Amino acid sequence: MALHVGDKVVFKIFRYDPEKDKAPYYKDYEVEIRREGMMVLTGLNQIKWEQDPSLTYRRSCREGVCGSDGMNINGVNTVSCMSHIEDYNSNVLVIKPLPGFPIIKDLVCDFEDFFNKYYVVKPYLIEKNPPPGRERLQSIEDRERLNGLYECILCGCCSSSCPSYWADPDYLGPSAMINAARFVFDTRDEGSDERLDAVNNIHGVWRCHTILNCISACPKELNPTKAIGMLQKEILKRTY
Amino acid sequence: MADISVRIEEFDVVIVGAGGAGMAAAVQTGMAGLKTAVISEVYPTRSHTVSAQGGINAALANMDEDYWIWHMYDTVKGGDYIGDQDAMEFFTKNAPKTIIELEHWGMPFSRTEKGTAYQRAFGGQTRNFGESIAHRATAVADRSGHAIVHTLFERTLRPDIVQYVSYYSEYYALKLLRNEEGTVMGVVAWDMVNGGVHIFFAYATILASGGNTRNFRTNTNAHVNTGIGWKLCAQAGIPIKDPEFVQFHPTGIYGVGNLITEGVRGEGGYLLNAQGERFMKKYAPHVLDLASRDVVSRGMATEIREGRGVGPKKDHVLLKLDHLGKDFIMDKLPGIWELAYKFVGVDCTKDPIPVQPTAHYHMGGIPTNIHGQVVDWDKDNKEVPIPGLYAAGEVGCGSLHGANRLGCNSLLDLVITGKEAGRHAARWILDEHPTFPNPPEEFVADKYAKDVMDKLNELFDGPEGTVKMDEIWEDLQDTMQADMSVFRIEEGLTRQLARLDEYFEKFKKVGLSDKSKVFNTELCEYFDLENMLYVSKIETVAAYNRKESRGAHYRDDYPERDDANWMLHTAAYWKEDGSVVTEYKPVRQKPLTAPTFQPKKRVY
Ligand SMILES: Cc1cc2nc3c(=O)[nH]c(=O)nc-3n(C[C@H](O)[C@H](O)[C@H](O)COP(=O)(O)OP(=O)(O)OC[C@H]3O[C@@H](n4cnc5c(N)ncnc54)[C@H](O)[C@@H]3O)c2cc1C
Numbered sequence: 100m101a102l103h104v105g106d107k108v109v110f111k112i113f114r115y116d117p118e119k120d121k122a123p124y125y126k127d128y129e130v131e132i133r134r135e136g137m138m139v140l141t142g143l144n145q146i147k148w149e150q151d152p153s154l155t156y157r158r159s160c161r162e163g164v165c166g167s168d169g170m171n172i173n174g175v176n177t178v179s180c181m182s183h184i185e186d187y188n189s190n191v192l193v194i195k196p197l198p199g200f201p202i203i204k205d206l207v208c209d210f211e212d213f214f215n216k217y218y219v220v221k222p223y224l225i226e227k228n229p230p231p232g233r234e235r236l237q238s239i240e241d242r243e244r245l246n247g248l249y250e251c252i253l254c255g256c257c258s259s260s261c262p263s264y265w266a267d268p269d270y271l272g273p274s275a276m277i278n279a280a281r282f283v284f285d286t287r288d289e290g291s292d293e294r295l296d297a298v299n300n301i302h303g304v305w306r307c308h309t310i311l312n313c314i315s316a317c318p319k320e321l322n323p324t325k326a327i328g329m330l331q332k333e334i335l336k337r338t339y
Numbered sequence: 340m341a342d343i344s345v346r347i348e349e350f351d352v353v354i355v356g357a358g359g360a361g362m363a364a365a366v367q368t369g370m371a372g373l374k375t376a377v378i379s380e381v382y383p384t385r386s387h388t389v390s391a392q393g394g395i396n397a398a399l400a401n402m403d404e405d406y407w408i409w410h411m412y413d414t415v416k417g418g419d420y421i422g423d424q425d426a427m428e429f430f431t432k433n434a435p436k437t438i439i440e441l442e443h444w445g446m447p448f449s450r451t452e453k454g455t456a457y458q459r460a461f462g463g464q465t466r467n468f469g470e471s472i473a474h475r476a477t478a479v480a481d482r483s484g485h486a487i488v489h490t491l492f493e494r495t496l497r498p499d500i501v502q503y504v505s506y507y508s509e510y511y512a513l514k515l516l517r518n519e520e521g522t523v524m525g526v527v528a529w530d531m532v533n534g535g536v537h538i539f540f541a542y543a544t545i546l547a548s549g550g551n552t553r554n555f556r557t558n559t560n561a562h563v564n565t566g567i568g569w570k571l572c573a574q575a576g577i578p579i580k581d582p583e584f585v586q587f588h589p590t591g592i593y594g595v596g597n598l599i600t601e602g603v604r605g606e607g608g609y610l611l612n613a614q615g616e617r618f619m620k621k622y623a624p625h626v627l628d629l630a631s632r633d634v635v636s637r638g639m640a641t642e643i644r645e646g647r648g649v650g651p652k653k654d655h656v657l658l659k660l661d662h663l664g665k666d667f668i669m670d671k672l673p674g675i676w677e678l679a680y681k682f683v684g685v686d687c688t689k690d691p692i693p694v695q696p697t698a699h700y701h702m703g704g705i706p707t708n709i710h711g712q713v714v715d716w717d718k719d720n721k722e723v724p725i726p727g728l729y730a731a732g733e734v735g736c737g738s739l740h741g742a743n744r745l746g747c748n749s750l751l752d753l754v755i756t757g758k759e760a761g762r763h764a765a766r767w768i769l770d771e772h773p774t775f776p777n778p779p780e781e782f783v784a785d786k787y788a789k790d791v792m793d794k795l796n797e798l799f800d801g802p803e804g805t806v807k808m809d810e811i812w813e814d815l816q817d818t819m820q821a822d823m824s825v826f827r828i829e830e831g832l833t834r835q836l837a838r839l840d841e842y843f844e845k846f847k848k849v850g851l852s853d854k855s856k857v858f859n860t861e862l863c864e865y866f867d868l869e870n871m872l873y874v875s876k877i878e879t880v881a882a883y884n885r886k887e888s889r890g891a892h893y894r895d896d897y898p899e900r901d902d903a904n905w906m907l908h909t910a911a912y913w914k915e916d917g918s919v920v921t922e923y924k925p926v927r928q929k930p931l932t933a934p935t936f937q938p939k940k941r942v943y
Pocket residue numbers: 355356357358359360361378379380381383386387388389390391392393394395396483484510511512513547548549550559560561563564565566567598600699700731732733734746747748749750751753
């Protein structure tokens with residue numbers, strides 16, 4: 100559906116202020132298309148700045164690299180700043196906070212549990228031997244193995260889309276796992292054993308049922324399922 | 340009265356900002372075993388350093404012969420000779436070591452055939468004092484900033500450091516605390532999630548709150564880059580150094596401002612006007628599109644001014660890179676492919692990207708010496724450190740960038756100034772045992788945060804206001820863009836100063852419609868707008884007063900650099916009546932060991 104400058108679209112937005120609302124509700128706002136290819140975030144800003152300053156959401160970089168504005172738009176998780184309104188092919192956009200995350204206010208949810216799970220995988224380079232005087236060498240091919248892993252922006256879109264994540268509160272989730280893989284497959288890292296131990300359990304790599312939701316949710320087009328598969332293989336290779 | 344809770348905590352060090360600079364400092368204070376609080380408006384990995392694309396400079400010589408002194412020369416020249424050469428030497432000399440350290444900490448640099456870190460060409464970077472183009476920008480594809488932020492954050496998560504470093508994410512800084520003697524005691528912040536005032540007392544406070552160009556219509560900055568650091572200092576009587584030098588990056592995406600890295604030109608892309616002419620050959624015959632940013636932006640603006648701009652409004656130019664080939668673009672510049680495609684629907688492997696000069700960076704900031712200590716000047720114009728206060732990263736001014744920063748020198752600035760501020764603060768605390776600045780009174784909020792509490796009460800209890808913030812904000816951006824950008828002239832600046840007074844008046848009539856204390860982003864935007872008004876006023880007064888053209892500050896009515904009268908730093912003081920007074924301070928022209936680079940005419 101092509102949208103043109105001047106067209107109107109309805110944003111049906113999940114609202115909840117714990118200080119005054121007993122229960123969440125949806126409120127409709129009319130958003131005017133003001134340039135071709137307008138993003139959902141621009142629409143949210145239009146509402147906040149011109150119609151209802153109490154509308155609450157996170158945003159920062161407005162270009163898909165900071166991971167602030169993960170949310171659920173017409174049933175799909177993504178970051179609003181990189182989502183064209185017209186790509187939803189609809190006059191109505193239903194906008195909700197990330198499913199499965201505790202809600203703080205409106206579209207803002209609590210990331211504490213999400214980050215705690217990220218910390219579990221020891222997301223930092225572990226060195227056992229002192230590094231050389233210069234940079235460590237790494238071949239172009241070895242460095243390429245990190246592509247598709249290191250670009251994660253910790254937006255939570257994948258974990259929040261994962262049925263296993265909803266079902267098992269202790270499941271580390273695809274985001275933590277792709278970040279584990281980012282180090283396990285880095286030839287410079289010497290902590291893979293500890294890291295694999297942290298994910299080698301029923302709340303780790305073995306919880307994933309390859310439902311693949313996480314892949315379509317990732318705004319950076321990363322593939323957490325594949326990363327989880329790589330970790331599973333690596334665990335099996337090392338154990339047997 | 341709105342029921343506002345107050346919490347008080349004591350730390351050794353409090354850092355405001357969790358971008359590259361703040362976290363580089365936290366690594367040091369954490370390693371020193373000092374109890375550190377890092378407060379940030381956003382979660383650390385959401386800080387705007389993530390947006391940096393091109394790379395980070397160091398004379399590693401991975402691609403061709405290179406020395407720090409060449410890097411230093413380029414930095415001095417790029418800054419149009421007004422930078423402090425002691426800081427520039429410290430900075431360029433320490434660069435290689437710093438990059439290697441980042442690599443050791445896990446930074447996933449792109450690699451060369453030999454397995455060393457990949458380096459690309461960037462504007463203003465040359466070999467042998469201007470002879471040929473250097474490859475000095477050490478890159479992680481075009482995601483260098485993301486990689487730096489994540490690497491530094493990861494470093495602070497290591498068990499040996501994490502036990503000392505506490506992140507206070509989603510805290511909004513509101514006030515810098517100083518006692519009667521001028522010693523800095525910490526900061527007052529607003530807890531965004533729970534609502535409430537949080538006072539952090541500390542021996543040392545490190546300001547690392549980043550850049551602030553959101554007061555321009557088209558800018559490359561994040562929504563959170565609104566200049567709290569400048570306002571906190573202005574209100575605490577601390578001057579802002581060289582605020583008039585605002586960098587306009589040549590290649591912001593037309594209409595939206597998102598940045599297309601200079602790395603595109605470093606890899607062989609170039610600019611075209613409406614006639615398909617590679618116009619930079621007129622303005623920089625030797626290095627063309629790789630001249631320093633002020634030169635390229637002025638070249639573009641001149642083309643547009645003279646009617647050779649592209650599009651129905653003839654108000655932008657084109658950046659061509661399809662000749663680099665799809666494979667190369669997807670390997671080395673995947674992020675910019677995505678930005679151009681998403682924001683203007685251009686597939687840059689086939690078509691050129693529409694670009695325009697875009698507000699990007701402040702060379703000026705809170706004045707520091709080479710250790711990151713914030714300084715003021717005494718009666719004899721000697722720099723005197725303010726006890727307990729440090730600044731690092733874009734908010735500070737060393738001055739490493741003079742009147743114009745070279746691409747990829749900022750990421751280096753963050754890591755070096757952040758590290759040095761953290762290291763110096765730690766050494767000062769551990770070696771000199773200063774007395775803790777916590778006041779003896781049993782209850783301190785009344786004394787030290789009364790103004791903050793009053794303001795918050797007024798906002799939460801008061802009326803909605805008769806002026807919408809949006810109104811002021813929109814006008815501010817348009818008028819700053821019109822009269823404070825690449826070309827400036829006295830009548831425009833006079834006009835803008837009058838408008839700014841109006842905006843301040845209007846701002847008094849702004850209130851909150853959201854009275855909730857939980858995650859009140861309207862409240863944050865209220866302070867954001869106030870920050871932007873402060874920043875705009877400070878930079879416009881300084882631009883009005885500097886009657887010469889130098890680096891990024893170009894005056895149509897004073898088109899030449901005037902070393903005889905203006906080889907001086909601006910120190911802009913905010914006065915209680917809301918006026919800004921500028922004083923002029925000596926440039927530290929003597930490097931630490933190298934000979935001084937004397938001012939010469941800048942030719943690229
Ligand atoms: C799009 C883009 C591309 C760039 N590319 C390059 C490049 O390739 N190479 C290069 O060298 N430089 C580049 N730069 C410049 C460089 O990235 C920035 O100057 C630098 O990242 C600033 O880092 P910082 O740590 O000072 O601030 P930031 O990373 O912006 O961090 C600021 C911190 O302060 C916090 N903060 C802000 N306000 C408040 C408040 N009120 N209360 C509490 N906390 C607050 C924020 O939450 C954040 O944590 C680029 C800049 C941009 C915008």
